[in-house]
Amino acid sequence: MQEKKENVYGIGEPDLKSIYKGGEALKKAPKLYGVSTGIEGLDPLFYVVVSENGRLVKKQLGGIPAYSVFNITGVSDTGKSLMVEQFAIKQASKGERVAFITVETPANFLAASLELRANAMGFNFKDFEDNLIIIDAASSTKLRESLPDLLATLAYVIQHYKANFTIIDSVTGLFETKEMLARNIVRRLYNFMKKWYQTALFVSQKRSGHEELTAEAAGGYAVGHIVDGTMVLAKELIDSSFKAKMYKKEIGEIVRLFRIDGCRMCGHDTKTRFLEITETGLVVIKEPISQK
Numbered sequence: 001m002q003e004k005k006e007n008v009y010g011i012g013e014p015d016l017k018s019i020y021k022g023g024e025a026l027k028k029a030p031k032l033y034g035v036s037t038g039i040e041g042l043d044p045l046f047y048v049v050v051s052e053n054g055r056l057v058k059k060q061l062g063g064i065p066a067y068s069v070f071n072i073t074g075v076s077d078t079g080k081s082l083m084v085e086q087f088a089i090k091q092a093s094k095g096e097r098v099a100f101i102t103v104e105t106p107a108n109f110l111a112a113s114l115e116l117r118a119n120a121m122g123f124n125f126k127d128f129e130d131n132l133i134i135i136d137a138a139s140s141t142k143l144r145e146s147l148p149d150l151l152a153t154l155a156y157v158i159q160h161y162k163a164n165f166t167i168i169d170s171v172t173g174l175f176e177t178k179e180m181l182a183r184n185i186v187r188r189l190y191n192f193m194k195k196w197y198q199t200a201l202f203v204s205q206k207r208s209g210h211e212e213l214t215a216e217a218a219g220g221y222a223v224g225h226i227v228d229g230t231m232v233l234a235k236e237l238i239d240s241s242f243k244a245k246m247y248k249k250e251i252g253e254i255v256r257l258f259r260i261d262g263c264r265m266c267g268h269d270t271k272t273r274f275l276e277i278t279e280t281g282l283v284v285i286k287e288p289i290s291q292k
Contacts, residue, residue, distance in 0.1 A: 032266065034062035035199055038090025038121060039083055041285030045260060045269035058267070064229075065265040069193045069200045071171075071224055074233030078256060079275060079283040080203045083231075084167045085117045086282060087201060092131035093123050097163040099154055099198075100134050103144060103173030107136035120280035133161050137173070144174065147185060151192050158196050166193060170203040171223070186226050202227065229263035233275060247289070258285050 036043055046061040064070060072080050081104075088098045102110045114132060118125040135153055137143040143150045157163055168174075171189065175182045186202070193200040204223055224230045234257045238249045247255050258275035260268045271288035278284060 030067050030197065032061075033066050034060075034064065035066050036063040036090060037083075038086040039283055039285060041273075045285070046263065047267045049267060061266055064199070065263070066199050067194075067197055068228040068263070068265050069190050069198075069202065070263075071202050071204055071227045071230040072233065073204045073224070073230060075205070075235065078233035078235050079277050080233055081113075081169055082117070082277065082281060082283045083233075084169055084201045084203055085114055086121065088132060088165070088167050089114060089118045089121055089123065091165050092128045093118070093121075095128070096131065096165060097161045098132050098165045098167065099157045099161070099163040100132055101137055101150070101154065101166070101168045102134060103137045103168065103170055105169075106139045107134040110134060116281060120278075120282050133157050133163060147174065147188060150174075151188070154192070155196070158198070164197070164199065166198045166200040168200070168202045170205060172203075172205040182223055183226065186223050190226050224261065228265050229268070230261040232259045232261050233257070257289065 032048065034043065034046060043063045044060050046064060047058050048061055049056050049058050051057070072083060074080050088100055091098050100110065100114075105113070111129075111132075111134065115125040115129075135143065135150075135157060137150060143153060154166065158166075168189070171186060175185050189202065192198075236243070236247075236255045236257065238244050238247060238251050238253045238255060241251070243249070243255075244251050249255055256275040256277065257272055259272045260270065262268075271290065273288050274286040276284045276286055
């Protein structure tokens with residue numbers, strides 16, 4: 001009798017609360033819609049396919065999918081922080097509350113950078129500056145070293161300020177001295193964002209030995225596998241006549257590149273595109289390199 005029970009249930013205890021029928025799970029699924037990013041050229045790259053009059057039709061989503069968690073990875077000086085700052089400003093300007101966890105830059109310096117980004121985007125920062133709720137993990141060793149304390153602080157911000165968007169710049173700073181724990185840390189962050197229905201952007205650094213246009217980040221490929229999608233940023237020095245001809249640039253110039261590496265919540269453009277950082281400090285996604 002004991003042997004028969006083990007054949008059915010195995011040697012552990014089943015967690016019956018984790019079992020859902022498809023219809024039950026669907027009732028809890030949020031509606032899919034796009035969140036405009038404030039980054040020129042990015043929003044049209046996400047789409048859904050719907051059925052209309054018996055035909056499948058591709059429709060732009062108008063931004064990243066709501067409630068998604070994206071990893072933005074690249075080496076230094078590729079525009080990662082600029083992208084998440086533009087996103088934060090865009091949401092705040094619409095009246096949304098944004099929880100911004102800064103792990104690299106103290107809150108006062110980040111606020112100054114956000115004001116610059118707002119001015120470049122044509123907004124008056126004073127009109128919505130308090131919609132940005134900054135959690136300063138750069139200055140707080142407690143928050144940087146203790147994930148439970150950081151998540152408790154974020155939960156307070158979400159509840160108290162009604163934040164629907166979370167930025168972490170960078171998740172790499174949360175495991176920079178314990179990279180073997182990266183997967184566990186990112187998994188807990190991801191599950192937290194889903195539990196609280198956050199649309200979230202995680203910035204993560206690449207190591208110098210990583211290939212430029214892969215989704216690999218500090219912590220390995222596992223970081224990219226956990227989240228809903230990854231945006232890869234890269235830069236390349238034009239140091240040969242071959243590259244100069246391919247990119248139509250002068251030797252000595254820098255070319256920045258961008259690619260969406262997977263999105264499990266909707267369709268997306270898969271081309272490698274040029275990325276430009278304007279003189280005012282804004283990221284713009286441009287045409288595919290194949291059209292150059």
